[in-house]
Amino acid sequence: MxxxxxxxxxxxxxxxxxxxxxxxxxxxxxxxxxxxxxxxxxxxxxxxxxxxxxxxxxxxxxxxxxxxxxxxxxxxxxxxxxxxxxxxxxxxxxxxxxxxxxxxxxxxxxxxxxxxxxxxxxxxxxxxxxxxxxxxxxxxxxxxxxxxxxxLPSSSSFQENFVVKLGTVILKIPIDEVAYFIIQEKITFLVTIEGKKYIYDFTLEQIMKKISPKEFFQLNRQVIARKNSIVKCKQTETRRLEITLTPNLPEPLFVAKTKSTKLLTWLNKY
Structure with missing residues (x-):
């Protein structure tokens, strides 16, 4: 157990x-x-x-x-x-x-x-x-x-592919290739496990309704990460968690201490 x-x-x-x-x-x-x-x-x-x-x-x-x-x-x-x-x-x-x-x-x-x-x-x-x-x-x-x-909804109810934009090109990204979703300069991006970055015109709240809560977790107001993309969690002096993702982010990513226990429970559970 x-x-x-x-x-x-x-x-x-x-x-x-x-x-x-x-x-x-x-x-x-x-x-x-x-x-x-x-x-x-x-x-x-x-x-x-x-x-x-x-x-x-x-x-x-x-x-x-x-x-x-x-x-x-x-x-x-x-x-x-x-x-x-x-x-x-x-x-x-x-x-x-x-x-x-x-x-x-x-x-x-x-x-x-x-x-x-x-x-x-x-x-x-x-x-x-x-x-x-x-x-x-x-x-x-x-x-x-x-x-x-x-x-939890059945796995069949979750979205399996994501339509993204790369300039004027429209691409379809399978769920298995997604590493995380991130908001930067008020724009939502989908980042793949290979590090490719695409514009995805949805809010994080809308995205959370499309994906499995067993596979994805909203770390903060900017990032939703896939479980396999979370490499390391490190507790800071303020009891927040510093998260290391792959592909790596240029700036540190933190989870508030009020959400830390929930994240660790989720990592252990699924």
Whole structure:
């Protein structure tokens, strides 16, 4: 099965930091000024961050593997069983085990700690929440894939030849010879895989209705590229993608960061 791309950055940016704050402060009778004077407060924070984000990376990789291994229909029961054991129970046991060792190292008895009546429930809630979030994200991605597949027209409905102009000459270019369409100085051009350039009197919006979305992708407002013409994608410092096409363009070609994930999903999917 192909790998499904989901957006789980918000979990690392918002959910995990909030959990670290909660676990270090909920149930603590000391004021913030008192906590700041306690050396154990800082070690508690470090331990909470390490455990939370290590578990977060584990969850991210686990759910990606489960999604590739188990189909949503034929293997849903097995998927949920693995997720219950590996995604819910195992992280709780490991984190609690680490916390028990930590308490032993700082010489605090289990009977004097809040590990079982406070920390354990919070960790269980976090584990349950993350499992639900990833189930939702992967299921939504799966449903969107099905919807997009069902909405795709049949291949027979796409244009197979393009009539172009070369001066006063009219030519017919087969779809297999097209590399990309590009707008330059408000004129639309068809560029072939051999690097030949022809005027094509249609807008990019009109062109997208004529071609297969499995084969072509609109990179920006100037370029629609065939999949085979995309040689390389390089992420820039601004998180845009710099695209290298063949035949090569004289100027750099960029895809906005809001469209980058969609492009990478399309490249992996088709």
């Amino acid at each position: 192909e790998e499904t791309v989901i957006d789980d950055k918000w979990i690392f940016l918002f959910v995990y930091p909030l959990f670290v704050i909660f676990v270090c402060h909920v149930g603590n009778d000391n004021t913030l000024s008192q906590l700041l004077r306690l050396p154990s407060y800082y070690t508690d924070i470090v331990l909470a961050i390490i455990c939370t984000y290590t578990a977060g990376i584990y969850w991210k990789k686990l759910f990606a593997k489960l999604d590739k291994r188990f189909d949503w229909y034929s293997n849903l029961k097995q998927r949920l069983i693995y997720q219950l054991i590996l995604g819910f129970v195992l992280p709780i046991l490991v984190i609690i085990g680490i916390e028990v060792v930590y308490l032993f190292l700082i010489d605090i008895k289990l009977s004097e700690s809040a590990i079982f009546y406070l920390d354990l429930p919070m960790i269980a809630v976090l584990s349950l929440l993350i499992n639900i979030c990833y189930l939702f994200l992967y299921n939504r991605a799966h449903l969107m894939t099905l919807r997009n597949t069902n909405e």
